[in-house]
Amino acid sequence: MTKSSTADAPARTPVTPSPSPPSSSGPRPAPRGRRRPVKSPSVLLSKAGVTAMLGLATLYTLLPLTWLLLSSTKSREDLFGTNGFALGGETHLAANLSHLFAADGGVYVRWLINTVLYAGVGALLASVFGVAAGYAFDKLTFPGKERLFSLVLLGVMVPGTAMAIPLYLLAAKAGLVNTFWGVFIPGLVFPFGVYLARVFSASYVPDEVLEAARMDGASEFRTFCRIAFPMIAPGFVTIFLFQFTQIWNSFFLPLVMLSDQDLYPVNLGLYVWYSSALTQGHPEDYLLAVVGSLVAVAPLIAVFLMLQRFWKSGMTAGAVK
Numbered sequence: 001m002t003k004s005s006t007a008d009a010p011a012r013t014p015v016t017p018s019p020s021p022p023s024s025s026g027p028r029p030a031p032r033g034r035r036r037p038v039k040s041p042s043v044l045l046s047k048a049g050v051t052a053m054l055g056l057a058t059l060y061t062l063l064p065l066t067w068l069l070l071s072s073t074k075s076r077e078d079l080f081g082t083n084g085f086a087l088g089g090e091t092h093l094a095a096n097l098s099h100l101f102a103a104d105g106g107v108y109v110r111w112l113i114n115t116v117l118y119a120g121v122g123a124l125l126a127s128v129f130g131v132a133a134g135y136a137f138d139k140l141t142f143p144g145k146e147r148l149f150s151l152v153l154l155g156v157m158v159p160g161t162a163m164a165i166p167l168y169l170l171a172a173k174a175g176l177v178n179t180f181w182g183v184f185i186p187g188l189v190f191p192f193g194v195y196l197a198r199v200f201s202a203s204y205v206p207d208e209v210l211e212a213a214r215m216d217g218a219s220e221f222r223t224f225c226r227i228a229f230p231m232i233a234p235g236f237v238t239i240f241l242f243q244f245t246q247i248w249n250s251f252f253l254p255l256v257m258l259s260d261q262d263l264y265p266v267n268l269g270l271y272v273w274y275s276s277a278l279t280q281g282h283p284e285d286y287l288l289a290v291v292g293s294l295v296a297v298a299p300l301i302a303v304f305l306m307l308q309r310f311w312k313s314g315m316t317a318g319a320v321k
Helices: 002-008 047-072 076-081 093-105 107-139 145-157 160-174 180-188 191-204 207-215 220-231 233-248 252-257 266-279 283-307
Strands: none
Touching: 047 283, 076 283, 093 107, 093 283, 107 145, 107 180, 107 191, 107 220, 107 233, 107 266, 107 283, 145 191, 160 180, 160 252, 180 252, 191 233, 207 220, 220 233, 233 283, 252 266, 266 283
């Protein structure tokens, strides 16, 4: 019995002990290769370098404004007798502003009104046209779309000063030289705004929302006005600010197109006063040009501060649920 029971029992496999992990005090394997030393960032890309460059950019932006503000508070004698960044004996800003708006029969007020019409109304219409064109290039299908958009990109690469003489020749053919429309109509064309509008439309207007609106029976015009345009509103504000600043600072086209001082924008009028101070010996016109430059900068700062909150809002807040 004993022998048979032991013979029938299954054979046990011997258990081999697992190898113990190597002790920390033992020799370590040699590294396969040497690690490359980590390169330190360059001086310009370091935190101190970036801070220094931002500081220089800030000084470049603020120093002219500081000079304008300090010079506008001086009398004519202090303006030519003291350093540009030094304070004068008394503040004459109120008297200088009063003299500015009363000089030459109040022509500066007329120049301001002309500039607001050229830049404000022109930039508003140019932004509407640009957003509509950019949306059409992105969402609609029509023959020759990409070729037409290539022409738009070509217009982006051509500087505005290079188009001043051709625009003058066209305006002369149409009888628009020395008229309000000769400066206003060219400001309605903004190729860079069309390009930006197409980028905004491709990024922030979902095709699913437009398809849902079309399935509900909305026309293309209603879809653009009620659905797509609110989504591109931050892009619209961006295009408006770009074009408003460009028209407000425009100088060469009005110089070529206009000869009537009642139609001048602010920049061209200030140039007339500055030239009069240098060539005709009228130093009081130099002070008018300085104070007028300070007043001309104020609307740009005000428009930017009023519209910058649109950039911080959500681009497509509530668009897709």
